[in-house]
Amino acid sequence: MPRSPQRPQTEVHVDVEGRTLRLTNLEKVLYPSTGTTKGEVLDYYARIAPVLLPHLAGRPVTRIRWPHGVGDKSFFEKNAPAGTPSWVRTAEVPTTGSRGASRHGDTLVFPIIDQLATLMWAVNLAALELHVHQWTVDGDGEPVGADRLVIDLDPGEGAGLHECCGVALLVREALAARDLDAHPVTSGSKGLHLYARLDAPLPPEETSALAKEIAEELQTGHGDLVTATMTKARRRGKVFLDWSQNAGSKTTVAPYSLRGTPRPQVATPVTWEEVAEGADDPLGLDQFTMAQALERVDEYGDLFA
CATH class of the missing domain: 3.90.920.10 (DNA primase, PRIM domain)
Structure with a gap:
């Protein structure tokens, strides 16, 4: 090019x-x-x-x-x-x-x-x-081990941030059932990241196993919306719950980092009210630009703190 x-x-x-x-x-x-x-x-x-x-x-x-x-x-x-x-x-x-x-x-x-x-x-x-x-x-x-768990909500072909928001509410419930409080962050690309802080550091193998358990549980109960399978052909119209980013060798884009998207979008912490609005309305939530991320910090402070 x-x-x-x-x-x-x-x-x-x-x-x-x-x-x-x-x-x-x-x-x-x-x-x-x-x-x-x-x-x-x-x-x-x-x-x-x-x-x-x-x-x-x-x-x-x-x-x-x-x-x-x-x-x-x-x-x-x-x-x-x-x-x-x-x-x-x-x-x-x-x-x-x-x-x-x-x-x-x-x-x-x-x-x-x-x-x-x-x-x-x-x-x-x-x-x-x-x-x-x-x-x-x-x-x-x-x-010293993982101090948090992350689940990456990655929409397949035919799905988008709207579908991710709906699935995020299900993931939030599954985490709450395990006494874990979820914090949503737009990925800055297509989907959402949900983080849950841990009371004490755990080996990455344990957090990976827990995230996989949640993903497979939701796939079983909501197979029309969710897949825990990495195969792209099985993601069409669904949200892939990528549990693998908890592995010791894997990384996730940091909150507030820019993305290499066509426009300068930012991985941005959001509220659960905003996620619920995104689940109700296909236009209720979008990815944020640099200027919008800075404006949000001025207005709300650090929602991920």
Whole structure:
């Protein structure tokens, strides 16, 4: 795909909480359909940082980078890249994300984005999407288990956010029956993510098993609406409850992260009243833009806090 013409590029040196950062190509268009530039993306992340950073702290971050914008190629990056500043906190963890060595003893060195300077450094590398595990690391970088469970509601062909909202109400009931309080977040793409905090950290295998149990239970009781099967052919007109994102090696886009969608959409915490409205009305809930996400934080604070 041909790249859209870019305006003259600039760079600036800025002080971010005592760290000097070189921010480059600020006029580069990263979202061609809206003309949104890298500078505007950096501004969004700087402004959303007070509510975003608490949800990244202690979690290894996988970045998806679009060096030439969302109309071009992207790539996943787990390890901290060459040239990572020495002040960026990192954690060397097994590839499984579980305590102890993986089967082959392989490890990854993830950045931990726990301060504004680190966030700006990552975004300056065109990391539009920030994905995190459900498990955390301690002060020494050792995995301590999952502190939350997540179920990704992914609509199949013929279904959308409206159907996801209806199914989310069912998932909420299933979680409540297990004394778990669900918190909804739009995915910023097509569906919804439901999170439930845990009283104590659990191994990812246990949270995966619990999420799978819930997904299969709802598939049995509401097979016309729900599937727990990853096969795409079986998702048509239904909502896939992706329980697998609780596995030690899997990640989910962080609340308040941008997505690499045609327009700059954000994974945004919502209320259950909004989810219920989305279930009642096909136009009752939509994905949110950067500006809308910032406006919501100004109005409601951090709904995911």
